[in-house]
Amino acid sequence: xxxxxxxxxxxxxxxxxxxxxxxxxxxxxxxxxxxxxxxxxxxxxxxxxxxxxxxxxxxxxxxxxxxxxxxxxxxxxxxxxxxxxxxxxxxxxxxxxxxxxxxxxxxxxxxxxxxxxxxxxxxxxxxxxxxxxxxxxxxxxxxxxxxxxxxxxxxxxxxxxxxxxxxxxxxxxxxxxxxxxxxxxxxxxxxxxxxxxxxxxxxxxxxxxxxxxxxxxxxxxxxxxxxxxxxxxxxxxxxxxxxxxxxxxxxxxxxxxxxxxxxxxxxxxxxxxxxxxxxxxxxxxxxxxxxxxxxxxxxxxxxxxxxxxxxxxxxxxxxxxxxxxxxxxxxxxxxxxxxxxxxxxxxxxxxxxxxxxxxxxxxxxxxxxxxxxxxxxxxxxxxxxxxxxxxxxxxxxxxxxxxxxxxxxxxxxxxxxxxxxxxxxxxxxxxxxxxxxx
Amino acid sequence: xxxxxxxxxxxxxxxxxxxxxxxxxxxxxxxxxxxxxxxxxxxxxxxxxxxxxxxxxxxxxxxxxxxxxxxxxxxxxxxxxxxxxxxxxxxxxxxxxxxxxxxxxxxxxxxxxxxxxxxxxxxxxxxxxxxxxxxxxxxxxxxxxxxxxxxxxxxxxxxxxxxxxxxxxxxxxxxxxxxxxxxxxxxxxxxxxxxxxxxxxxxxxxxxxxxxxxxxxxxxxxxxxxxxxxxxxxxxxxxxxxxxxxxxxxxxxxxxxxxxxxxxxxxxxxxxxxxxxxxxxxxxxxxxxxxxxxxxxxxxxxxxxxxxxxxxxxxxxxxxxxxxxxxxxxxxxxxxxxxxxxxxxxxxxxxxxxxxxxxxxxxxxxxxxxxxxxxxxxxxxxxxxxxxxxxxxxxxxxxxxxxxxxxxxxxxxxxxxxxxxxxxxxxxxxxxxxxxxx
Numbered sequence: 001x002x003x004x005x006x007x008x009x010x011x012x013x014x015x016x017x018x019x020x021x022x023x024x025x026x027x028x029x030x031x032x033x034x035x036x037x038x039x040x041x042x043x044x045x046x047x048x049x050x051x052x053x054x055x056x057x058x059x060x061x062x063x064x065x066x067x068x069x070x071x072x073x074x075x076x077x078x079x080x081x082x083x084x085x086x087x088x089x090x091x092x093x094x095x096x097x098x099x100x101x102x103x104x105x106x107x108x109x110x111x112x113x114x115x116x117x118x119x120x121x122x123x124x125x126x127x128x129x130x131x132x133x134x135x136x137x138x139x140x141x142x143x144x145x146x147x148x149x150x151x152x153x154x155x156x157x158x159x160x161x162x163x164x165x166x167x168x169x170x171x172x173x174x175x176x177x178x179x180x181x182x183x184x185x186x187x188x189x190x191x192x193x194x195x196x197x198x199x200x201x202x203x204x205x206x207x208x209x210x211x212x213x214x215x216x217x218x219x220x221x222x223x224x225x226x227x228x229x230x231x232x233x234x235x236x237x238x239x240x241x242x243x244x245x246x247x248x249x250x251x252x253x254x255x256x257x258x259x260x261x262x263x264x265x266x267x268x269x270x271x272x273x274x275x276x277x278x279x280x281x282x283x284x285x286x287x288x289x290x291x292x293x294x295x296x297x298x299x300x301x302x303x304x305x306x307x308x309x310x311x312x313x314x315x316x317x318x319x320x321x322x323x324x325x326x327x328x329x330x331x332x333x334x335x336x337x338x339x340x341x342x343x344x345x346x347x348x349x350x351x352x353x354x355x356x357x358x359x360x361x362x363x364x365x366x367x368x369x370x371x372x373x374x375x376x377x378x379x380x381x382x383x384x385x386x387x388x389x390x391x392x393x394x395x396x397x398x399x400x401x402x403x404x405x406x407x408x409x410x411x412x413x414x415x416x417x418x419x420x421x422x423x424x425x426x427x428x429x430x431x432x433x434x435x436x437x438x
Numbered sequence: 439x440x441x442x443x444x445x446x447x448x449x450x451x452x453x454x455x456x457x458x459x460x461x462x463x464x465x466x467x468x469x470x471x472x473x474x475x476x477x478x479x480x481x482x483x484x485x486x487x488x489x490x491x492x493x494x495x496x497x498x499x500x501x502x503x504x505x506x507x508x509x510x511x512x513x514x515x516x517x518x519x520x521x522x523x524x525x526x527x528x529x530x531x532x533x534x535x536x537x538x539x540x541x542x543x544x545x546x547x548x549x550x551x552x553x554x555x556x557x558x559x560x561x562x563x564x565x566x567x568x569x570x571x572x573x574x575x576x577x578x579x580x581x582x583x584x585x586x587x588x589x590x591x592x593x594x595x596x597x598x599x600x601x602x603x604x605x606x607x608x609x610x611x612x613x614x615x616x617x618x619x620x621x622x623x624x625x626x627x628x629x630x631x632x633x634x635x636x637x638x639x640x641x642x643x644x645x646x647x648x649x650x651x652x653x654x655x656x657x658x659x660x661x662x663x664x665x666x667x668x669x670x671x672x673x674x675x676x677x678x679x680x681x682x683x684x685x686x687x688x689x690x691x692x693x694x695x696x697x698x699x700x701x702x703x704x705x706x707x708x709x710x711x712x713x714x715x716x717x718x719x720x721x722x723x724x725x726x727x728x729x730x731x732x733x734x735x736x737x738x739x740x741x742x743x744x745x746x747x748x749x750x751x752x753x754x755x756x757x758x759x760x761x762x763x764x765x766x767x768x769x770x771x772x773x774x775x776x777x778x779x780x781x782x783x784x785x786x787x788x789x790x791x792x793x794x795x796x797x798x799x800x801x802x803x804x805x806x807x808x809x810x811x812x813x814x815x816x817x818x819x820x821x822x823x824x825x826x827x828x829x830x831x832x833x834x835x836x837x838x839x840x841x842x843x844x845x846x847x848x849x850x851x852x853x854x855x856x857x858x859x860x861x862x863x864x865x866x867x868x869x870x871x872x873x874x875x876x
Contacts, residue, residue, distance in 0.1 A: 078820075079827035083762075085772040116817045282763035283831075285772035312831035313818060318756065322763070324521075325720035329764075334523040334723035379554045380751060380835070382516075382863060383870030389517035393721075393750035397818070398836030425820060432821030 007050035033407035058377030064124025064370035065316035066350030069304025073110030121397035122372035131160035150189025164200035193237035257287030273353035280306030292336035302350040339392035445488035471845035496815030502562025502808035503754035504788030507742025511548030559835035560810035569598035588627025602638035631675035659693035695725030711791035718744030730774035740788035777830035
C-alpha cells in the first residue's frame with residue numbers, strides 16, 4: 001500500500017478530458033496537490049492508504065469550474081442598480097459608486113464575499129478585472145483559490161491610478177511580486193476599446209509578449225460601442241485591435257455579442273479566446289454571442305459570470321445552464337451548445353483561455369487537484385439518465401458539497417475552510433450601510 | 439389577546455398587492471387557512487396569541503409561486519432526451535416513452551416528485567396538463583398543494599383515452615368528482631392546435647362556458663407549428679382559434695413565441711392570458727415570446743416551467759430570473775421585464791390566469807395563506823439593497839425555508855411535511871430503471 005494525502009471516490013468522475021470520458025465508481029489519488037492516479041475505487045482501496053479519504057456516493061466529481069470573467073469585488077454592489085442598459089448602468093450608478101466607495105478595504109471584503117460564493121458553487125479559479133488587483137491577489141492567496149488577476153488599465157483616473165502609465169507601472173510591480181506564486185497569475189486588463197487608447201494598448205501588447213501573459217479585455221459588448229467607434233474613427237473596434245496586432249492566442253476577448261462573419265474568421269485565424277457571459281449580456285441587453293458558430297469555427301469559447309452587479313450571482317452552474325439555453329436561441333438550433341459543450345466551456349476552455357490548461361481544467365493525472373463534488377441523488381436531480389445533463393440542466397449550487405484547490409479542501413460538506421462566514425457577513429453589512437447612504 | 443392558528447413574522451413582507459407594497463418587520467396572522475391580518479410585528483405580538491409562531495429574521499415572505507404551466511408527472515423523464523428540437527424531441531423520444539411507460543402509477547410517483555421539487559422551491563400552486571389527471575388531482579390533494587388539473591384532450595389515442603370524445607367524457611367525470619374540493623380545480627386542456635381538431639375544440643369551448651372553467655392550451659410554440667398550419671389550411675393557428683371563438687378571458691395560451699402585431703391586438707382585445715415558459719422555449723429553440731410588448735398591450739402574462747423533460751427543473755425562482763433576462767434580449771431593452779414584473783408574473787398574474795386571484799397570488803387580508811419564506815441573509819444574497827432584486831436575480835431554491843398552502847405548513851426549515859423523501863426516491867429509482875431499459 002502506498003501512502004498518499006487524499007483519496008476521493010465517487011459514483012461518477014466526469015473527466016472533461018479530450019475524449020469526454022465519464023468513469024463510474026472510480027477514485028482520484030492526490031499527492032502534493034496533484035492528481036497522481038485515477039482508477040477504479042475497488043483497486044484504489046487496495047493500492048492506496050490515504051490520510052484523508054472521501055467516499056462520495058451519489059456524487060459526480062467534475063473539474064473545478066473556471067469563471068473566466070468577473071469583477072470579484074463588485075459583489076458588494078450586487079443589486080445596487082438593476083434593469084438598466086450598460087452605459088446608463090456604468091455612468092450613472094457603478095462608476096459614481098466606485099469613485100466614492102471603492103478602496104483597498106472594499107476590494108478585500110468584496111473579494112472575500114465573491115470567493116466564498118464561488119467556492120460554494122464549485123468554482124476553483126477566476127479571471128478577475130478590477131481596481132486594487134494587489135488586494136485581490138492577496139485575498140485569493142490567503143483563501144487558497146486559484147486566480148488570474150487582471151492588471152487593469154484605463155485612460156482616465158480612478159481610485160487605483162491617475163493615467164495609463166501609472167496603471168501599467170502598478171500592474172508590472174504586482175506582476176513582479178507574484179512571480180513566484182503558484183496559485184495566482186496575472187493578465188493585462190485594458191478595460192475596453194472605448195476606454196483605452198492606442199499608445200497604452202501598444203505598450204501592453206509589447207509587454208504581454210515579453211512577459212508571456214494574456215491580455216484580458218471587454219470587446220464588442222454592445223452595438224453602441226461599435227456605432228460610437230465607427231462614428232469617431234470609421235473603424236469597428238475589432239478592426240482597430242487587429243491593426244494594433246492585438247488579436248492573438250494571448251487575447252481573452254470578453255462578451256463579443258456583435259460579430260460579422262469576417263470578424264469570426266479573423267478570431268479563428270488568429271486563435272484568440274472568447275469569453276461568453278450569457279447572464280450579463282441578457283441583463284444589460286447587450287446582445288447575443290453566437291457561441292456555437294464560434295465553436296464551429298474552431299474558436300475556444302469559455303464562460304464567465306461577469307461581476308455580481310450585472311448578473312447578479314457568481315454561480316457557474318447557473319451560467320452553464322444559461323449558456324446552453326441562450327446558445328440555442330442565438331442560433332435557433334436546439335442542438336447548439338449542448339450540455340457537454342457547456343461543461344467544457346466552464347472548465348477546460350477557461351483553462352486554455354488563461355494559459356493554465358497544463359495545470360487545471362480537467363481531471364487527469366498530472367494536473368492539480370482542482371475538484372468539485374456535486375451531489376446528484378437529491379430530489380432535484382432524480383431520476384438520472386445522464387450525469388452531465390443533470391449537472392448542466394438541473395443541479396443547483398446547493399448540491400456542491402466539497403471543493404478542493406491544488407489538493408487543499410476549501411469546502412467541506414458545504415462549510416468553507418478558510419473563511420469565517422460570520423465575520424465576513426458583518427463586514428459586508430458595514431459596506432452595505434456605507435453604499436446605501438450615498 | 440386573540441388566539442389564532444399561526445403568526446408568521448419576517449424582515450420583509452413582499453405583498454405583490456396592486457401597489458407592490460413591501461412591509462418591513464411585519465406579520466401575517468393566519469386563521470382557518472386564511473390571512474386575517476397584516477400588521478407590524480410589534481403590534482401583532484400584543485394583539486395575537488398564536489398556536490404556531492414563526493419569527494423569520496433575514497427572510498422575505500412572498501406569495502407562494504404559481505407555476506402556470508407544467509406536466510408534473512414528466513419529472514420522471516427529466517434529462518431523458520436533451521438538446522433536441524421540439525418535434526424530434528416529442529415524436530422520437532417523449533411520445534414513445536409515454537406510450538410504453540406512462541400509467542396511473544407513473545403519474546403518481548412523477549407527480550409526487552414534481553410536488554416535492556416545487557414545494558422545495560417555493561411553489562404553492564401549479565397548472566398541470568397530463569394523462570391520468572385524476573391521479574394528479576389525488577396526489578396534489580393528499581400532499582396539500584393547490585393545483586389546477588388539466589382535463590387533457592388529443593385527437594389520437596394514448597394511454598389515457600382512445601378518441602376526443604372519451605378524453606372529454608373522462609375529463610367531465612373528473613371535474614364532477616372534484617367539484618367540492620377547495621385545493622384542486624380543473625381546466626380543459628386541449629393539447630395544441632395541431633393535435634386537436636375543430637369538433638372537439640367546439641365542444642370544449644361550449645363546456646368551458648357552461649362550467650365556467652379555463653381552457654389551457656399550447657399555442658404558437660414554434661414557427662414550424664405555424665408553417666404547417668398555413669400550408670394545410672391557409673390559416674395561422676390563432677386565426678383558426680379566433681374563428682372558433684376560443685380567444686377569451688378563459689383562454690390560457692401557453693408559449694406564444696410567434697406573434698404578429700395584429701395577433702397581439704387580438705389577444706389584448708379578447709383579454710386572454712399568456713403563459714411564458716422562457717427556459718423551455720430556449721431549450722427547444724422554440725423562439726422568443728415578446729413578454730414586455732404583451733404586458734404593455736395590457737395582456738396578463740404569467741410564468742411556467744413547462745415539464746421537467748424540457749427545462750429540466752420546476753424552479754420558479756430560476757424561471758423568474760430567466761424571464762427577466764430573456765425578456766430584455768427579446769426586446770433589446772434592459773428595462774424590460776424588471777424584477778418586480780417577473781415576481782408578479784410568478785404570483786398574481788398566474789392566479790389571474792387560473793381564475794384564482796380572489797383566493798391566492800398575493801399576500802392580502804382575506805386571501806388564502808399561500809406563503810413562501812426566502813432566507814436572504816446568506817452569502818449569495820448579501821449585501822441587500824432591494825429584496826425583490828435579491829429574490830429574482832440572486833436567490834436560489836435552497837434559500838426557500840418554509841412554505842404554507844392554505845395555512846398548512848408543507849415545508850418546514852427545508853423539510854417536507856407530507857412526503858417521505860426516502861420512499862419517494864426509492865420509487866423514482868424503480869421508474870428510472872424501467873425507463874432506462876427501453
